[in-house]
Amino acid sequence: MNPFTYSRATDGNAALSELAAANGQAKLLGGGTNLIDLMKMGVEQPKKLIDINRLAPLAKIEELPGGGLRLGALSRNSDVAEHPLVRERYPVLSQALLAGASPQLRNMATTGGNLLQRTRCYYFYDPAFPACNKRQPGSGCGALEGFNRIHAILGQSDQCIATHPSDMCVALAALEAVVRVQGPKGEREIPFGEFHTLPGEHLENDTVLGKDELITAVDLPAAPWVKHSHYLKVRDRASYTFALVSVAAVLEIDGGTIKQARIALGGVAHKPWRAKEAEQKLAGSRADEAAFRAAADAALAGAKGYKYNSFKIELARRAIVRALGTLAGTPRSA
Amino acid sequence: MTDSDFQSLPPTRRDFLRQLAAAGAAVTLAPYFLAPSFAEARETAAAGAMETALSPVPAGPEAVDVTLTINGAKQTLKLDPRVSLLDALRERLNLTGSKKGCDHGQCGACTVLVNGRRINSCLSLAVTHEGDEVITIEGLAQGNELHPVQSAFIKHDGFQCGYCTPGQICSAVACIAEGHTKHDDEIREWMSGNLCRCGAYPNIVAAINEAKGQPQPALKRQLSSVS
Ligand SMILES: Cc1cc2nc3c(=O)[nH]c(=O)nc-3n(C[C@H](O)[C@H](O)[C@H](O)COP(=O)(O)OP(=O)(O)OC[C@H]3O[C@@H](n4cnc5c(N)ncnc54)[C@H](O)[C@@H]3O)c2cc1C
Ligand code: FES
Ligand code: FES
Numbered sequence: 001m002n003p004f005t006y007s008r009a010t011d012g013n014a015a016l017s018e019l020a021a022a023n024g025q026a027k028l029l030g031g032g033t034n035l036i037d038l039m040k041m042g043v044e045q046p047k048k049l050i051d052i053n054r055l056a057p058l059a060k061i062e063e064l065p066g067g068g069l070r071l072g073a074l075s076r077n078s079d080v081a082e083h084p085l086v087r088e089r090y091p092v093l094s095q096a097l098l099a100g101a102s103p104q105l106r107n108m109a110t111t112g113g114n115l116l117q118r119t120r121c122y123y124f125y126d127p128a129f130p131a132c133n134k135r136q137p138g139s140g141c142g143a144l145e146g147f148n149r150i151h152a153i154l155g156q157s158d159q160c161i162a163t164h165p166s167d168m169c170v171a172l173a174a175l176e177a178v179v180r181v182q183g184p185k186g187e188r189e190i191p192f193g194e195f196h197t198l199p200g201e202h203l204e205n206d207t208v209l210g211k212d213e214l215i216t217a218v219d220l221p222a223a224p225w226v227k228h229s230h231y232l233k234v235r236d237r238a239s240y241t242f243a244l245v246s247v248a249a250v251l252e253i254d255g256g257t258i259k260q261a262r263i264a265l266g267g268v269a270h271k272p273w274r275a276k277e278a279e280q281k282l283a284g285s286r287a288d289e290a291a292f293r294a295a296a297d298a299a300l301a302g303a304k305g306y307k308y309n310s311f312k313i314e315l316a317r318r319a320i321v322r323a324l325g326t327l328a329g330t331p332r333s334a
Numbered sequence: 335m336t337d338s339d340f341q342s343l344p345p346t347r348r349d350f351l352r353q354l355a356a357a358g359a360a361v362t363l364a365p366y367f368l369a370p371s372f373a374e375a376r377e378t379a380a381a382g383a384m385e386t387a388l389s390p391v392p393a394g395p396e397a398v399d400v401t402l403t404i405n406g407a408k409q410t411l412k413l414d415p416r417v418s419l420l421d422a423l424r425e426r427l428n429l430t431g432s433k434k435g436c437d438h439g440q441c442g443a444c445t446v447l448v449n450g451r452r453i454n455s456c457l458s459l460a461v462t463h464e465g466d467e468v469i470t471i472e473g474l475a476q477g478n479e480l481h482p483v484q485s486a487f488i489k490h491d492g493f494q495c496g497y498c499t500p501g502q503i504c505s506a507v508a509c510i511a512e513g514h515t516k517h518d519d520e521i522r523e524w525m526s527g528n529l530c531r532c533g534a535y536p537n538i539v540a541a542i543n544e545a546k547g548q549p550q551p552a553l554k555r556q557l558s559s560v561s
Contacts, residue, residue, distance in 0.1 A: 001416045003396060003414075003416065004396065004415060004416070005396050005415070006396065006398050006415035006459075006461055008461075008462075008464065029459070029462065031457075032457055032458055032459060032462070033439055033454070033457050036418070036457045036458070036459065037438050037439060037457060040437065040438065049415065049459075051459075051461075051462050053462055078451075101439075101527075102442065102454075102526060102527025102528075103452060103505070103508070103509070103512075103514075103524055103527050104439075104442060104445055104452045104453050104454045104505065104527045105439055105454060105457075105527065107451045107452060107453050108453050108454065108457065108458065238523075238526075239522075239523055239526035240526040240527060240529075
């Protein structure tokens, strides 16, 4: 690991000025479960670590007027997952969190850090591989012609086919959460769908967050109907591994007819993937398997597979049908 | 037992490993597994690593002071900020019960309790633990009396080689305190952060089932429930 200076921030403004002063050379330290790992690998080499774990106001989970919920950036994944209001109003989020990592890691991992965790693409994670446009802009993409089993099938470019690995973020995409950030110019709110980016010009950035900005919280909007939600994670082991494909589904059904739907997919794209075409197909149709299949087809219409990951296209379709079926309580045919 | 018995306590496993490295005994073993040049490099590296383990790691110019409580005892350390909590425990405080399996959060061998919650000490920088209360496997027994989870692991043969066991036991203590032990499936899911290469899983589940019904002693610091 590269040497760095360490500072323990005791107030938010001080942390922000330290961050700005470091000119992109500093990193904020949350739970450390991704950053420290990447520093051990030599992928991240910050000159300074600003430990924000003592910023108590950021650790709160608070009710918002009108029925929403604010998750402080330092709230731990385990606490969010087990929070009574999260379980009651946003079950898909609780389920997604509990499907991720391990109890130990969830006790450490924070809401803010989870949003910013980097891809688990092998070519990114291990600098022994020479080619990775995300790690070393212009070096190429090792995964394109390499071992790409865990890689993207939607929204990829020929520069990068990495996926965003978070479970939590898939639920937040379906819940239309809002990311609150603070920087030298003050506060701003970023709609969840705009927070993570698709592989474009600046592959080294996975999000629109500025290098001098700090995430303060994630807001979950009040929407009583999202209570009817479900997270399905498909993976190589029963537990403690990342998703091959995952689905966050939210349905409002009235008398057998779907009034509105939200679907987000994990493990398939550079960002948590909102399947709006599928949602449009579902709105107004009967809550039955035919409709779920049509929605799944719409969601995967633009999908493209590579040598080792084409199986994900059919897997994602079936996962969508299964998640919607579970949620609607409809029987499944084989 | 006489005084001299105390003075001639059997060497610890660490002493044995040190002697092994010093005598170059590893050279005679290594070629069975590795090409000679690689084996040599490995052996030199291993001896080097052993050296560093013996002398305190120089703290470096960016060293940071940290005071924390470990198994009930206050410790003040000056540490290079790169040192993980696991390395601080093992290399600085000689608490070698916590194990390093992967050093990347993937196996759970390094699990310890911090302020009553289980974490992976390999992914946690020691300097971030100012004022924290850490319990390691060494802090679970009360004197000669084993913690009920420790006794249950022995009774149910919850291990073979034992490498994952300190992490399994710390994790199990927290798992019981959290209340995630209602049935076998729940235990398996909530213990999934601890891998066992020997596959002692059924016996680990049996041990936890036994221990969960027993009164859990207050640790040096009371465990708080996560839920
Ligand atoms: C073995 C293993 C298995 C895992 N399995 C899963 C899984 O199945 N599903 C899943 O979703 N995740 C999984 N994870 C990933 C885990 O969820 C993330 O590592 C974790 O959520 C990151 O949070 P953190 O607080 O530890 O972040 P850190 O490592 O502290 O930080 C990550 C990044 O966020 C930045 N940062 C942190 N907080 C802020 C803030 N408030 N403002 C601005 N920047 C900030 C840091 O500078 C850093 O760049 C796994 C991790 C491991 C090690
Ligand atoms: S050594 Fe920490 S999880 Fe493996
Ligand atoms: S007992 Fe050998 S690894 Fe678990």
